[in-house]
Amino acid sequence: MAKKTSKDRVAMIVAVVAIILIIVMSMTSNQREEMTVVERWIGNIVTPLQRTVSASTNVVAENARAIVQFSSIKASNEQLKEDIAIIQREMIDLRLERNELEELRELKHALNYIEEQENYQPIAANIIGKNPGNWFNTFTINVGRKHNVSKNDIVLEANGLVGRVYEAGDYWAKVVSIVDHNSSVSFQLLRDNTQQGILSGSITSELTGYLFDPLAEVVVGDKLVTSVLGVYPQGIVIGEVVEVAKSSDQLLKTVVVEPEVNFTRMSKVIVMKSLEQEGN
Structure with missing residues (x-):
């Protein structure tokens, strides 16, 4: 007798759940101007979760973009430093070459002191x-x-x-x-x-x-x-x-x-x- 009562209770629960699903499906299957109480209740629960998920996604995306941009800027800065170092070395070399050329030109004047001496x-x-x-x-x-x-x-x-x-x-x-x-x-x-x-x-x-x-x-x-x-x-x-x-x-x-x-x-x-x- 107890087993039969338990089986009847399970069957009743299954029937109630089935009826609720059928009602929900029928209410959401057609377009309506107004939401039902159930839909509003579901929306009130889901919307904050969507906002939280969306905000978190945006934060992650922004952080990812910032990391990528930082890496790109860092690489550009390193390349810029290398370019500046190369330019500075070239400027030093050119200055040394120019100074050496000027010194050699000046030394030519020394030959004038004994230019008659062959x-x-x-x-x-x-x-x-x-x-x-x-x-x-x-x-x-x-x-x-x-x-x-x-x-x-x-x-x-x-x-x-x-x-x-x-x-x-x-x-x-x-x-x-x-x-x-x-x-x-x-x-x-x-x-x-x-x-x-x-x-x-x-x-x-x-x-x-x-x-x-x-x-x-x-x-x-x-x-x-x-x-x-x-x-x-x-x-x-x-x-x-x-x-x-x-x-x-x-x-x-x-x-x-x-x-x-x-x-x-x-x-x-x-x-x-x-x-x-x-x-x-």
């Missing part, structure tokens, strides 16, 4: 090392015996006399400049070649010297050039007189000279190889 071969060189301190008293260049450079070859710069080679290897040479305390150079006044003397370097890299004639007329501002008495060809610019005085015994007229070459800043020089010396 027994010299010019050899361009870069300075690759120097003595400690601010002055280029002694320094090393990147040419040597393999480039036909040898001891006592003359070294010039665009503005005038630098010094001479005192030691040469196969691919390098060492130069002692006229401002070194071990150097000396004979000179003459540019405006009067009969007035001659000797200049020497010093530990303070100054050029000081005296004229052979104690009565020589020399004044501040006089230009000095090499004379025929020394190891250098005549007529190479040395510097300008900045001070004139008498020696303590009044027997010599002394001078202090500012070199024409800037011995605190050099990068290129010209070695003048004597072809006569090579022949010997």
